[in-house]
Amino acid sequence: MSERIKPRTLKGFRDYPPEKMIPREWIIETARRVYRSYGFSPIDTPALEHLEILTGKGSDETDKQLYRFEDHGGRPVGMRFDLTVPLARFVAQHIQTLGTPFKRYQIANVWRGENTQRGRYREFMQCDFDTIGTTSLSSDIEMVLVIHDLLTALEVGEFTIHINHRGVLNGLLEKLGLADKTVNILRTLDKLAKIGEEKVLRELTETIGATTNQADQLLKLSSLDGSNEGMLAEAEKLVTGTEAGEHGVSQLRELINSVAATLPSEAISRIQFAPSICRGLDYYTGIVLETTLNDLPGIGSVASGGRYDNLANLYTSQQLPGVGASLGLDRLLAALEELGRLEKVQTTAEVFIPFFDSERRNDYLQIAAKLRAAGIGVEFFPDAKKLGKQLQYANRRGFRIALILGGDEFAAAECQVKDLAVGESHTVALADDAQALIAKIRNILQP
RNA sequence: GUGGCUGUAGUUCAGCUGGUUAGAACGCCGGAUUGUGAUUCCGGAGGUCGGGGGUUCGAGUCCCCUCAGCCACCCCA
Incomplete structure (x- = not known):
């Protein structure tokens, strides 16, 4: 050694x-x-x-x-x-x-x-x-x-x-x-x-x-x-x-x-x-x-x-x-x-996507890409760990929003937009153009 | 550059006048809980006590040196 x-x-x-x-x-x-x-x-x-x-x-x-x-x-x-x-x-x-x-x-x-x-x-x-x-x-x-x-x-x-x-x-x-x-x-x-x-x-x-x-x-x-x-x-x-x-x-x-x-x-x-x-x-x-x-x-x-x-x-x-x-x-x-005027944010993107369903990596990547194209910063978690752990990570880093997308959501063609500051989830339709999703996210980021 | 104070787990600290395997809290990792983040419970990892030398039967504890941090002075083109 x-x-x-x-x-x-x-x-x-x-x-x-x-x-x-x-x-x-x-x-x-x-x-x-x-x-x-x-x-x-x-x-x-x-x-x-x-x-x-x-x-x-x-x-x-x-x-x-x-x-x-x-x-x-x-x-x-x-x-x-x-x-x-x-x-x-x-x-x-x-x-x-x-x-x-x-x-x-x-x-x-x-x-x-x-x-x-x-x-x-x-x-x-x-x-x-x-x-x-x-x-x-x-x-x-x-x-x-x-x-x-x-x-x-x-x-x-x-x-x-x-x-x-x-x-x-x-x-x-x-x-x-x-x-x-x-x-x-x-x-x-x-x-x-x-x-x-x-x-x-x-x-x-x-x-x-x-x-x-x-x-x-x-x-x-x-x-x-x-x-x-x-x-x-x-x-x-x-x-x-x-x-x-x-x-x-x-x-x-x-x-x-x-x-x-x-x-x-x-x-x-x-x-x-x-x-x-x-x-x-x-x-x-x-x-x-x-x-x-x-x-x-x-x-x-x-x-x-x-x-x-x-x-x-x-x-x-x-x-x-x-x-x-x-x-x-x-x-x-x-x-x-x-003076306490600095926010303790450790993240540079606003939106967090947990790797929920390990079979659907490409779906997550595609949604993230669409949001980025709309000018929204997105981090996709690399490992399909327990959802709770991933949300904990997102919370600690100061993400504003998490997108909950599991088997149920994909089946229903919808997405839970979770406002991490308030703890509330909003269900939004998941379409190819992701317009409803983008609108909801913008709505939360800039009320 | 001068003087003073400090230095123990990731963090904040405990460790009586030197005495057996160095502790706590929080944090971290894992589990309870294979679909939801500041709660609760259980378990785990993590320290050559800043580093080096010395005194001693024995040093986290005493002495010296060194490194780093804080405070004051000096200075700040």
């Missing part, structure tokens, strides 16, 4: 059994549908890139998290850790033939060798959409609308899209003479919701070296509250005189007005100016946004994005501005699960 190898998965990597994969695919399909409805086109890029493509920006953290190795030809390669860098490489390489504006979506796995935590894995999926090659605010507005449509379609309950503009904070920092400390200050302000005003104030003054007055002004902006109009007016006062700040406020004002004009009135409250949102990412230069679920704000942002001036300057001299966002698939799934 040889020693068996223990079946196991790598740290941070996951298997997806049907009950995980079915809701996953549903979200992916929904994202795809919404993205396409705005004219975004699918692209894909390789999982592996030349190492230099990925390390171009070269921060230490990137280095640590990057999966890298030499391929069989001795080339230094790395696995993509997001979809933005490959997009930058892609457009730099192909923009001549793509033309602008270029709208694409990409739904694919990425890999980061970071430490794991709940909801943070080493292999995970991103669902990005971006518009490249235009600075028009229309694209920023569209980004908000896409996210709104998407979350509405996903039935996540009420949600809030928090919107800011990098120019607002930059304007204030410039005015306060703190521009050189931007990164640290943004990082600290980003923690406001998490660690509170006092700690942020202390960190700003003690760690970063801002004066109390400077820190007060920063906090005043970050803690603004109230209506979008009121907050924008306050923010405008704080940054007045700076080009970046005034531009940021006006962009925000215009964006929020356009979104409000487009969405139904009950949706307007979902759009919030949020001066403390900045998204740690260096490359954002304009609008930035994050989205939280009102029923589960603690889980963090489930869709985030923003505008950047120059996506691909590492790879091309051509200026390629863009705007885009990403859906946080794993967080969203975790949230939906926690």
Whole structure:
């Protein structure tokens, strides 16, 4: 007897059994549908890139998290850790033939060798959409609308899209003479919701070296509250005189007005100016946004994005501005699960046909084929086991309907259509065209 | 990367200060019931106690290492 190898998965990597994969695919399909409805086109890029493509920006953290190795030809390669860098490489390489504006979506796995935590894995999926090659605010507005449509379609309950503009904070920092400390200050302000005003104030003054007055002004902006109009007016006062700040406020004002004009009135409250949102990412230069679920704000942002001036300057001299966002698939799934909004279905077909009469396999197969031709998903059980066992199987998998077809039914040219949710059987005539059967099934599936 | 907690059947867990053949519930398979799915009754399969090493007469229980999970920090391009 040889020693068996223990079946196991790598740290941070996951298997997806049907009950995980079915809701996953549903979200992916929904994202795809919404993205396409705005004219975004699918692209894909390789999982592996030349190492230099990925390390171009070269921060230490990137280095640590990057999966890298030499391929069989001795080339230094790395696995993509997001979809933005490959997009930058892609457009730099192909923009001549793509033309602008270029709208694409990409739904694919990425890999980061970071430490794991709940909801943070080493292999995970991103669902990005971006518009490249235009600075028009229309694209920023569209980004908000896409996210709104998407979350509405996903039935996540009420949600809030928090919107800011990098120019607002930059304007204030410039005015306060703190521009050189931007990164640290943004990082600290980003923690406001998490660690509170006092700690942020202390960190700003003690760690970063801002004066109390400077820190007060920063906090005043970050803690603004109230209506979008009121907050924008306050923010405008704080940054007045700076080009970046005034531009940021006006962009925000215009964006929020356009979104409000487009969405139904009950949706307007979902759009919030949020001066403390900045998204740690260096490359954002304009609008930035994050989205939280009102029923589960603690889980963090489930869709985030923003505008950047120059996506691909590492790879091309051509200026390629863009705007885009990403859906946080794993967080969203975790949230939906926690909120009990995921059905526990393990089957992909609606109708189950038990193998009842072992002499009539072909009859079952033919009926199944007719139903499928009518667009109804059908599973035929492979073994002629006891009917009770087969129905138990159907019940556990979450089938909606079972068709009971035994000797009696065949003799009478009829079929029992059993609604598994309610437990009731309806007898339907079994004709060659199966029309009565199809009608009954449709009637149960879509009352 | 740092620190803390955890790891026993498919699942959730029990197993007293180390002591004989490691238990339960649920689930799974089969039967009661050769034509009807969350009920009932009966029976069955399933664990080298995450893995490795050590202490001991003896380790699921103590020690070390390792792997994996959870939590916090760090970080999240």
